Structures are given as C-alpha cells and as structure tokens.
Amino acid sequence: MSKDIIIEKLEVKDIRFPTSKQKDGSDAMHTDPDYSCAYVILHTNSDIKGYGLTFTLGKGTEIVVTAVRALQYHVIGKYTNYIFNNFASVWRSITSDSQLRWIGPEKGVIHLATAAIINALWDLWARIEKKPVWKLLIDLTPEQLVSTIDFRYITDVITKQEAIELLKKEIPNKQEREKELIKNGYPAYTTQVGWLGYSDEKIKSLCKEYLSKGFNAFKIKVGQNLNNDINRCRLVRECIGFDNYLMVDANQVWDVNEAIEWMKKLAEFKPTWIEEPTAPDDILGHTTIARAMDEYNIGVATGEMCANRVIFKQLLQNKAITYCQIDSARVGGINELLSIYLMAKKLGVKVCPHAGGVGLCEMVQHLQYWDYISLTGTYEGKWIEYVDQQHEHFKHPVTVINGRYMPGKEPGYSCEMFDETFKKNEFPNGEVWKNQ
Numbered sequence: 001m002s003k004d005i006i007i008e009k010l011e012v013k014d015i016r017f018p019t020s021k022q023k024d025g026s027d028a029m030h031t032d033p034d035y036s037c038a039y040v041i042l043h044t045n046s047d048i049k050g051y052g053l054t055f056t057l058g059k060g061t062e063i064v065v066t067a068v069r070a071l072q073y074h075v076i077g078k079y080t081n082y083i084f085n086n087f088a089s090v091w092r093s094i095t096s097d098s099q100l101r102w103i104g105p106e107k108g109v110i111h112l113a114t115a116a117i118i119n120a121l122w123d124l125w126a127r128i129e130k131k132p133v134w135k136l137l138i139d140l141t142p143e144q145l146v147s148t149i150d151f152r153y154i155t156d157v158i159t160k161q162e163a164i165e166l167l168k169k170e171i172p173n174k175q176e177r178e179k180e181l182i183k184n185g186y187p188a189y190t191t192q193v194g195w196l197g198y199s200d201e202k203i204k205s206l207c208k209e210y211l212s213k214g215f216n217a218f219k220i221k222v223g224q225n226l227n228n229d230i231n232r233c234r235l236v237r238e239c240i241g242f243d244n245y246l247m248v249d250a251n252q253v254w255d256v257n258e259a260i261e262w263m264k265k266l267a268e269f270k271p272t273w274i275e276e277p278t279a280p281d282d283i284l285g286h287t288t289i290a291r292a293m294d295e296y297n298i299g300v301a302t303g304e305m306c307a308n309r310v311i312f313k314q315l316l317q318n319k320a321i322t323y324c325q326i327d328s329a330r331v332g333g334i335n336e337l338l339s340i341y342l343m344a345k346k347l348g349v350k351v352c353p354h355a356g357g358v359g360l361c362e363m364v365q366h367l368q369y370w371d372y373i374s375l376t377g378t379y380e381g382k383w384i385e386y387v388d389q390q391h392e393h394f395k396h397p398v399t400v401i402n403g404r405y406m407p408g409k410e411p412g413y414s415c416e417m418f419d420e421t422f423k424k425n426e427f428p429n430g431e432v433w434k435n436q
Contacts, residue, residue, distance in 0.1 A: 003081040005128065007050075009043040010072040010117070014061045014427040015053075015417070017358065017390055018436070023197025024389055025057075025356070028223030029251040031197070034058030035390060036427075037329075037358040038065050038113065039417065040120040044080070050124025051416040054116040054329035055357035060109075061427065067113035070100055075117060084125050087148040091118065091335045095150075107307035111332055118333025119363065123413035133334070133413045134369035138174060142167035145374075149339045153310050157317060163342045170374055177373045185404030186368055187217070187379055188386040189247065191356050193236065194220025200235055207239035214402030216244045217383055219275070223250035226265060233269040242270060249275035252305065256285040260292040273299040273323055280305035286320035301325050304354035308332070312340045316347045327354045328363040337367055345375050355385040361398045362391070362414035365405050393421040 016036040019025050025033040036058050042050035056064060074094045075083065083090050094114050095106050104110040126133045137145065142164045151160055193206040207218065218240055222229040229248075236246060248271045254262060259277035266274075274293065278285045280302060290300040299322030306312055308331050315321045324344045326337050344351050351371060353364040361384070368384050384405055391397035395416045399406040408414065424431045 003079065004045075005048065005080040006045045007042050007075050007078055007080065007083075007124075008045055010068070010076055011041040011043065012065050012068045012072075012116070013039040013041075013422060014065050015039050015358070015421065015425050016058055016061060016427045016430075016433065017425055018432060019389065020058070023195055025387075026195045026197035027221040027249065027251040028196060028253040030057060035358050036061045038068055038116050040068060040116045042075070042120045042124050044124070048124065048127050050120040050122075050127065050412075052116050052118070052120025052123055052333075052413065053359050053415055054112040054119070055327075055360055056112070063109050064112050064116070067100075067109050068116055071097065071110075071113055071117060075121065080124060080128060083121060087335060088150045091148075091332065092150050092152070094118070095332055106310075106332065111307060112329065114332040115329045118335060119329065119413060119415070122334045123415065126413060127411045130411050132366060132408055132410060133363075134366040134373075134407060137334075137366070137370040138178065138373045142171075145338065148335050149342075150335065151339065154313050154339060154343065157313050157343050158339075158346050162346065166342060166345055167374060170377060173377055174373050177377060181369060181372060182407055185401065185406040186365070186372065187383045188215065188400055188403055188405055189217030189219055189245065189383040190215050190386050190388070191219045191221075191249075192386070192388050193218050194232075194249075196221040196224060200232070203232065203235060204239055207236060210403075211240060211244075213400075214404070215386075216403060217247065217272075218244065219247040219249055219385070221251065222248045222266070223253040223262070226262060229262075229266060233266055233271075237269050245272050246270065247272050247275060247301070250277050252276045252279055254278050256282070256288050259289050263289075263293060263298060264296070267296040267298060271298055273301040275301040275323075275325070276305065277302075281307070281311060283311070283314045283318055283320055286315060287318045290320050290322065299323055301352065303327060304330060306330065309336050309339050309343070313343060316343050316349055321349060324349050324351045325354045326351060326364070326367070328360055328367065329357075330354075334367065341367070341371050341375060350382050351376075352383050353385060356387040356389075358390050359394065359415045361386060361405075362394055362396070365398060365407070366413060368405075369407055393417050393425075
C-alpha cells in the first residue's frame with residue numbers, strides 16, 4: 001500500500017496561544033512570549049495524513065509559514081515510498097535548495113520551516129507503518145536508520161559505518177530496554193515552577209504541586225537581576241531541599257565573563273547546570289564558561305537555539321557542554337537530530353532535550369525513548385524537560401506519571417491537533433485573536 005501513497009497537498013497554519021498574558025514562558029530574554037507554531041498537514045491520496053510543526057513565540061510565525069510554502073514543492077507529488085527509501089537525499093534536496101538555502105543555510109527561518117515539513121514526513125511514515133515514531137525508529141535496522149541521515153560536514157567526528165557499529169552493538173539489549181521503558185517511563189524535569197514573571201508565592205505553590213506529582217528535578221529562569229536570582233534560588237531550595245535537582249537557565253543574556261561571575265554567586269545553591277549562559281553560536285565562549293564551572297561542579301547546557309548539527313559538532317568536540325539540549329523543531333527535523341544523538345554518544349555527552357513549547361514535549365519524547373533503547377541504554381543523570389502547557393490541544397498528549405514520561409502506542413509523532421484548536425487559535429482570524 002505505502003508504495004502507492006502520494007503526497008498531494010501541503011497545508012500550513014499559523015497557530016498562536018496568548019501565553020504572554022499570564023507570563024507563562026517568560027525568561028530573561030523573552031519577557032512576553034505567545035507560544036505558537038507553524039503547523040503542517042500533509043494530505044495524501046489515501047486517508048492517511050502527516051502532521052508536523054515547528055515552535056515559535058508569536059510574531060514572525062507568518063514568516064515561517066511563508067518559508068514552508070516556499071519549500072513545499074520538494075514533497076508535493078512525491079511517492080512516500082521513494083521519500084522514505086531515499087530520506088537523506090530528500091532531506092538534502094530541501095536544505096540545499098540552490099536558491100532558498102541562501103537565506104540560511106541550514107539555520108533560522110528556513111531551517112525551522114524544514115523541521116516542520118520533515119517532522120510531518122516522519123509522522124506520516126509512522127502512521128503508514130501503524131507505529132509511534134519511537135517504535136518506528138527502534139525497529140529500523142542500523143543500516144536503515146543511518147540511511148536517513150545526511151553526514152555531510154560531520155564525518156570528521158562520525159562516519160556512516162561508525163554510526164552503524166554503535167547501533168549494532170546495542171541490538172542484544174533493545175528488547176529488554178523496551179520492556180523496562182514501557183513499564184517505568186523516562187525521567188522528567190519541570191520548568192513550570194520557574195518562569196521569570198512568576199511571583200514568589202506562585203513559585204512556592206508550584207514547587208509543592210510538582211513535588212507531590214513525583215518530580216525530583218526543577219528548573220528556574222535567571223539572568224535579569226542577581227539579587228532576585230539569589231532569592232529565587234534560595235526560595236526553591238527551601239521548597240525542594242538539596243536532595244532534589246535544581247537547574248538554572250539564563251536564555252543567552254550574559255557575556256562570557258558575566259556568566260562566570262554571576263554563576264559563582266549562585267554556586268552555593270548547587271545547580272546541576274547553567275543553561276544557555278551566552279550566545280548560542282559561541283562555541284569558544286561556552287568552552288570558557290564550562291572550564292570555569294568545573295571547579296563548582298556545575299555543568300553547562302545548551303542546544304535549543306543551536307542552528308544545526310555543525311554547531312552541535314563543535315560544542316561536542318570542544319567539550320563546551322555537559323548536557324546536549326536538542327530541540328525537536330530547531331534543527332532540520334528527526335534526520336538531523338539522529339546525527340546529533342550519534343555524535344553525543346561517541347563523544348560521551350548526555351542528551352537532555354529542550355521541550356518547553358507547543359508540541360515539543362509530544363515530539364521529543366520519541367527521540368529520547370529511541371536513544372535509551374537503541375543507543376545509550378541509560379537515563380542516569382538525564383531528563384526530558386516538561387512544561388505543562390498546551391497539551392490539551394493534542395489528540396495524543398504526553399502522559400507524565402510520577403515525574404516520568406510514559407511511552408504511548410498511538411501511531412505517529414504525537415502532534416496532531418484538534419480542529420477546535422484551529423478554529424480558536426489560528427492567527428489572525430481565530431476566535432482568540434479576533435477579540436484581541
């Protein structure tokens with residue numbers, strides 16, 4: 001059947017949620033975000049559709065939507081069987097469009113648009129196979145999985161053959177790991193307690209709530225005011241104690257030396273990591289910060305704004321990060337993300353995905369399940385971020401029980417939205433936005 005399925009139409013929507021009203025998602029850099037997404041639906045000549053998205057913060061989503069439309073000709077009219085048997089070359093055709101790549105290349109708006117399309121293709125593939133994406137990934141042979149990856153620019157760190165060997169080595173353990181994961185789930189940390197615009201009382205209340213829900217790892221936003229950061233770190237530690245984990249996130253607001261000096265003042269609160277301490281493209285800056293933080297046993301984490309596998313390659317090569325924070329919609333979709341996981345595995349860096357945004361929790365869980373089952377076999381000192389927002393808009397939202405993500409069985413990439421959400425939240429004519 002799949003060999004006869006053709007992608008006939010690509011539909012793209014601008015979906016926005018007015019989260020800025022409650023300061024949900026607020027941090028030192030992004031003080032008033034409206035959580036949003038460019039949402040892709042792939043229509044085929046069958047009753048199977050593919051759904052994918054890329055996360056945005058409101059304004060500018062219309063630009064990503066335009067970029068998606070500019071790239072759509074790469075998939076419309078194509079047989080799905082051809083795409084999935086030649087996925088690396090199809091991915092390269094999208095990212096190497098000889099005219100459109102000029103406004104990247106492989107970064108910014110054009111790469112966000114690429115991610116939305118690629119995510120929808122993987123969702124479509126999984127639905128055709130009647131599997132969740134995580135199961136599709138683990139059931140692919142090492143050769144099949146590696147065939148989806150474009151290794152251009154990263155063979156100095158990992159080759160196709162090395163990637164195949166890494167995956168083959170783990171085959172004997174996969175079945176047992178899958179059973180264990182389905183039973184026990186994957187550890188999560190929550191950022192819901194620590195948005196920068198929240199009052200002290202709200203932070204205390206949320207810490208209590210998420211402790212009762214079984215969470216043992218909490219992240220708060222920092223970077224605007226040092227005294228306020230000290231007070232908020234102390235407040236959270238008083239709520240969660242020192243037996244639980246605390247992470248802090250500066251969202252790129254500091255210079256390199258400023259980051260080091262600021263974090264020395266927060267070291268007494270024993271944060272597991274400082275996230276996005278400086279500009280996301282500054283590999284050497286992250287390296288300098290990482291070496292300075294070694295003395296305090298504070299890791300450096302970044303990745304949600306890293307543009308592509310080449311930036312990740314350099315961060316990993318330079319030992320600039322302790323925690324690799326891939327994002328399911330920042331780089332060019334699953335194909336590119338797999339290459340980053342493989343480089344992180346080879347170079348011994350833990351992957352802890354960013355997942356605070358529309359649909360990001362839903363998508364990225366699949367990748368982390370695959371990483372545990374097929375690649376690393378451990379989640380010690382690793383978590384998937386969890387933010388309790390907008391899940392009600394998805395037909396198959398994440399399930400988090402006792403502070404752990406639980407794998408689902410529904411086919412696809414978990415990002416199909418309800419029609420009612422389009423009616424209310426599509427910009428600018430949805431009911432929510434007509435009344436603004």
